[in-house]
Amino acid sequence: MIVLKFGGTSVGSAESIKKVVDVxxxxxxxxxxxxxxxxxxxxxxxxINACNKIQDPxxxxxxxxxxxxKCRTIISNLFKLHSYKQIALNFIDFKIKEIASYAQETYSxxxxxxxxxxxxxxxxxxxxxxxxxxxxxxxxxxxxxxxEIDHNEEPVPSKIxxxxxxxxxxxxxxxxxxxxxxxxxxxxxxxxxxxxxxDYTASLIGAALDVDEIQIWTDIDGMHNNDPRFVENTFSIxxxxxxxxxxxxxxxxxxxHPQSLIPAKEKNIPVRLKNTFNxxxxxxxxxxxxxxxxxxxxxxxxxxxxxxxxxxxxxxAYGFLKKVFEVFETYKTPIDMITTSEVAVSLTIDEDAxxxxxxxxxTEFGTVxxxxxxxxxCVAGDFSQNKEGISAEVFNSLKDIPIRMISYGGSNYNISLxxxxxxxxxxxxxxxxxxxxxxxxxxxx
Numbered sequence: 001m002i003v004l005k006f007g008g009t010s011v012g013s014a015e016s017i018k019k020v021v022d023v024x025x026x027x028x029x030x031x032x033x034x035x036x037x038x039x040x041x042x043x044x045x046x047x048i049n050a051c052n053k054i055q056d057p058x059x060x061x062x063x064x065x066x067x068x069x070k071c072r073t074i075i076s077n078l079f080k081l082h083s084y085k086q087i088a089l090n091f092i093d094f095k096i097k098e099i100a101s102y103a104q105e106t107y108s109x110x111x112x113x114x115x116x117x118x119x120x121x122x123x124x125x126x127x128x129x130x131x132x133x134x135x136x137x138x139x140x141x142x143x144x145x146x147x148e149i150d151h152n153e154e155p156v157p158s159k160i161x162x163x164x165x166x167x168x169x170x171x172x173x174x175x176x177x178x179x180x181x182x183x184x185x186x187x188x189x190x191x192x193x194x195x196x197x198x199d200y201t202a203s204l205i206g207a208a209l210d211v212d213e214i215q216i217w218t219d220i221d222g223m224h225n226n227d228p229r230f231v232e233n234t235f236s237i238x239x240x241x242x243x244x245x246x247x248x249x250x251x252x253x254x255x256x257h258p259q260s261l262i263p264a265k266e267k268n269i270p271v272r273l274k275n276t277f278n279x280x281x282x283x284x285x286x287x288x289x290x291x292x293x294x295x296x297x298x299x300x301x302x303x304x305x306x307x308x309x310x311x312x313x314x315x316x317a318y319g320f321l322k323k324v325f326e327v328f329e330t331y332k333t334p335i336d337m338i339t340t341s342e343v344a345v346s347l348t349i350d351e352d353a354x355x356x357x358x359x360x361x362x363t364e365f366g367t368v369x370x371x372x373x374x375x376x377x378c379v380a381g382d383f384s385q386n387k388e389g390i391s392a393e394v395f396n397s398l399k400d401i402p403i404r405m406i407s408y409g410g411s412n413y414n415i416s417l418x419x420x421x422x423x424x425x426x427x428x429x430x431x432x433x434x435x436x437x438x439x440x441x442x443x444x445x
Contacts, residue, residue, distance in 0.1 A: 005034040005202035009219040010276040012039030014077035034181040036198040037119025084133040120180035138176040147184040160208035196257030207263035222273040222284030241290040244380040247414040251378030295381035304374040310344040311366025375424040397434025
């Protein structure tokens, strides 16, 4: 059995949905398909919440109209039979009225979660109606019946398996099951797994049921060796380890949700990244026993702030770093990179909501300097201690790029470099020339 997940761009139009159904029906055996909301729908729902917060009924009405037009356009172009088209249109009418009623209530976190959850509920129902029109046997299962997080927002895998296994493996069951990504329950209230959580949904289901493979379908040919938005002549990676992929996902590779790999890695289930619009391409396989040699891929993360605390009290002292870290714990701000010397510590954050409070608290320990407008460049690969010359290739490639910080040695799979965002594109291209030019030449030959 496999799990397939299709993101918003894969179900952004009627034509895209038809391609998705072709992919699903060409895959043999039992399968669970996880769908995101139609492309752009979640943003509209988030906007409705924002307008409800400031009590702007006019804009709410306009946004609801945009949502209705988008859904009706998909339905109009998707269905051939009038009967099924009408079923889908009636469903959308009901959902628009339901969302409008939520938006009329007093703004609350509960209502925001209810409203945002409608995106996945809408997409899965419309696709289920389309499968019925095509006479493709399938079962729609609500993620709200089995996807649950506890008070610490940690998933409850046992409930997933307990609920799904009897349905999927019963003698009368079909081979195709449809469910929602992203949405879940928390203490019997509708909640979600945060942005990008559909990947996490797919991985959690796959791990709970110990499936053969998890497939993440997007709009690009797997994971690339560099960011194609800024670098020419990038190429798709055939395979990559979970550790390398996790580093890339955290440090800017948008193709994956950073948390999504954890359940699959723990159960040793391969994750395959595929392109909905180019299904013939192999894509990228992420697995524990991936064969890697040297640098695998490069990614970059913007919006980084660097904080430097300089104090002679650090010299030969213990407990200093603990006090510094406690400040970030107090304001619930994670740290990305860290480097230290005898009298200073530099670190980076990507959440600056509490930056002023953090810097004020840190002045108790020494002089504080703050730099903004920075990017972390992540170079992922095999940097284990018995590998010679790889790190030198990285640094030699960047000899003309000013580097603010370097984090190396904390992981065997990553070198992190902090540069000005204005230098990011130059850095990515310099690394591409220095690390991959020979491979590209060999492939062309």
